[in-house]
Amino acid sequence: MTDKTKHDAAWESAWGDLRARVAACEKCGLCQTRTNTVFGQGNVYSPLVFVGEGPGAEEDEKGLAFVGEAGRLLTKILSSGDIDRENAFIANVVKCRPPENRNPLPEEMLACGDWLEAQLLLLRPKILVCLGAVAAKWILKTTEGITSLRGRWFDWRGIWVFAMFHPSYLLRNDSRSKGSPKELTWHDVRDLKKRLDSID
Numbered sequence: 001m002t003d004k005t006k007h008d009a010a011w012e013s014a015w016g017d018l019r020a021r022v023a024a025c026e027k028c029g030l031c032q033t034r035t036n037t038v039f040g041q042g043n044v045y046s047p048l049v050f051v052g053e054g055p056g057a058e059e060d061e062k063g064l065a066f067v068g069e070a071g072r073l074l075t076k077i078l079s080s081g082d083i084d085r086e087n088a089f090i091a092n093v094v095k096c097r098p099p100e101n102r103n104p105l106p107e108e109m110l111a112c113g114d115w116l117e118a119q120l121l122l123l124r125p126k127i128l129v130c131l132g133a134v135a136a137k138w139i140l141k142t143t144e145g146i147t148s149l150r151g152r153w154f155d156w157r158g159i160w161v162f163a164m165f166h167p168s169y170l171l172r173n174d175s176r177s178k179g180s181p182k183e184l185t186w187h188d189v190r191d192l193k194k195r196l197d198s199i200d
């Protein structure tokens, strides 16, 4: 899945420039309460990109995406489907932590969406996985809920888009009984792996 070919100098320069612009960004009010921007991290050659909602407390502190409790669960979920998260790139819809982990406001997502879009243009993934309702609704421009979006494949600008429950949601909904979010996610990660293997 890693398909390592070197990016050219123009790519590296555009990526570095984007990273610097995000680090200095003051396009929305979230810049006032952040400790660090969270650009996202992982394998920039990967066909697989995950998009979450926004940084939590630990992410804000470390400047890295999905490194708190939800992130640890994400790592476990993916490895249960034989997907190594280090081989994917992981980012968020908003790059600065919303206070008290509230959902990002529409104007914050609008302001920050340009950064995500620029990242996706450079990363050119084959599969984009939306983690949770905020990312899924933002990418797919729908008001449909995550319960109906998850486990389905969509075409978005020639990229396969898949939606899954957010790991924080799974932390709050711990049941593993048939039809529970955790059990459905177990199926979703297998479906994701199958698609990933088919595009390699």
Ligand code: URA
Pocket (backbone or CB within 6 Å): 052, 053, 054, 055, 056, 059, 064, 065, 066, 067, 068, 070, 071, 092, 168
């Ligand atoms: N939740 C998210 O949506 N993103 C993170 O980076 C961490 C928790």
Ligand code: SF4
Pocket (backbone or CB within 6 Å): 022, 025, 026, 027, 028, 029, 030, 031, 037, 094, 095, 096, 108, 111, 112
């Ligand atoms: Fe800029 Fe995004 Fe942070 Fe708002 S959330 S200040 S748009 S980087």
